[in-house]
Amino acid sequence: MESNASGDDFGDIDWNTEDELEISEIPISTSNLPTPGGVTIVCNGEESSSAHSSNSKLIQHFVGMGFPDKLVVKAIEEIGEGSSEGKILDTVLTYLELQNSSEEHGCIDSDQSTSGYDESLLHDSDIDSWSDDDDEENSDDLSESEKKLQTLQKMGYSVDEATEAMHRCGPDASIAVLTDFICAAQIARAEAPDLPAEIKPKANYTCSQNGKLKRRLYAELDNRKKQRGMVGEDSEMIRLPKPMVGFGLPTDDQSSIVRERTLPEQALGPPYFYYENVALTPKGVWDEISKCLYYVEPEFVDSKYFCAAARKRGYVHNLPIQKRFPLRPLLPLNIEETFPLTKRWWPSWDSRTYLNCLQTAIGSAKLQDRIRKAVEAYDGEPPEHVKKYVIDQCKKWNLLWVGRNKVAPLEPDEFELLLGFPRNHTRGGGISRTDRYKSLGNSFQVNTVAYHLSVLKPLFPDGINILSLFSGIGGAEVALHRLGIPLNNVVSVEKSEINRNIVRSWWEQTNQKGNLIDFDDVQTLDAYKIESLAGKIGGFDLVVGGSPCNNLAGSNRVSRDGLEGKESILFYEYVRILDTVKNIMSGRRFN
DNA sequence: CACACAATGAGACTGCGC
DNA sequence: GCGCAGTCTCATTGTGTG
Structure with missing residues (x-):
């Protein structure tokens, strides 16, 4: 294999082994997903199988996500012990759905119940209330604040965190607002290099451990709301900002730069992720991309603010946005x-x-x-x-x-x-002029991407491990290198041999000390390979990539078919692989 | 066979006049 | 708010040329 020829210590990975995997893939039927491309949700099969013997573990699992435990217990009883997480989730969803529709019609009436579940189990009306309500019926005498505090504690947050959030967000803040605040505060603390280690949050990524299930849950509810006409198709459409400057530019007045945003908790890392595609897509594409990437709002930036050529692109990422800095020297803008x-x-x-x-x-x-x-x-x-x-x-x-x-x-x-590439980056080695244009035309604008990735520099002083999907000519790698972030391990997946050669050539010419390992097809990068690689290198810190835009770009008069297009559908491979990495990273501790 | 060329004309957005 | 012309877009395809 080409990737083993690099003289590194990856040669002993046997990709053909049939060893049982800790991570296995369970395809979810499209009826459960908002992603017609068939996103594969990765579940931990080992854990599922061992769960028959311990229902409490499964219950704990769902309760940890904020579901009412009585619903979970009821669901397990109804569909039988040993059922998969997906089935349990579906059943719990049905209960919640029935509850919601009952409340919408103002007619919670156990007599009308034909579904076999006890509606007295349900008394919350919205997503804020997917907490353990176990004690609620006994806590009528508790104040609203105390109830919220109790709920937050049950969700795994400390009393201090919960109290602080309630103090800062005000007495009327919902549980969702409060959890958002706490997650944002956790990130902020994690990113503040001057804070002593003992008051930084531990690697508390419990919220992301169940991210895939939650994402599915949100997507499912979103779909059902749409079916009921609760959500206008246009009312939530992502619009392109004007001017297209993202959260701010290096040249901006510093006071005008957006410094805070609240990420959905299931979007939090590790790993960090960074996804890119063309901004001007057919309608609904960015909504779909955002939805599949944990509902993170895209950051739209035109690279005309970084160089003398326009390049309107959307970026979905979970990176911090404070303390960005640009590559020097700045490029002229005219x-x-x-x-x-x-x-x-x-x-x-x-x-x-x-x-x-x-x-x-x-x-x-x-x-x-x-x-x-x-x-x-x-x-x-x-x-x-x-x-x-x-x-x-x-x-x-x-x-x-x-x-x-x-x-x-x-x-x-x-x-x-x-x-923003080094001169002659794509020159020589047998590449034709036409191919150079093609490779460059499909690439990142390095300065733009580097500005976003610059926040990683203080976080990874000893180097970074990246999984680079659809690497192209290595825009992300070049950006990180130019930022002075050591590249310890780069797993690069790129279909074009020409592009792989360009990246390897650059890697050698810049005397990289780390390991570059490359693959040619994202579709063959299965959970086992990712798990093996992650194990070898100690996990991935960043998953970066821009999936094919062929079927999204306006220049394409022939097959602008959106995300379902032949090439652009590979976006869902990015989602699958990111999900897999998230699963691995949340299930293990890497040093 | 590799490369160069040109026709193709969808879809979203913008700005203008009314 | 509406209609319309103008603008821009990580492209695809068939044909020609050396």
């Missing part, structure tokens, strides 16, 4: 400073100051010739219709003025410059 030689030839009637999105194809020589002839035909300024034709073509193909009446497309090394 064409004139980026390509000073063009200034002499730039006509006054071409008002462009920055380029459009760098794509995978360039303007042809014939087109350049047509433009030259069109402009040459006039002594002074050409008439309006000629100007319009020329400017339209220049915008469409990102052409620069490189001589008298002469336009030209960007050279590959100019692509590299604009995108």
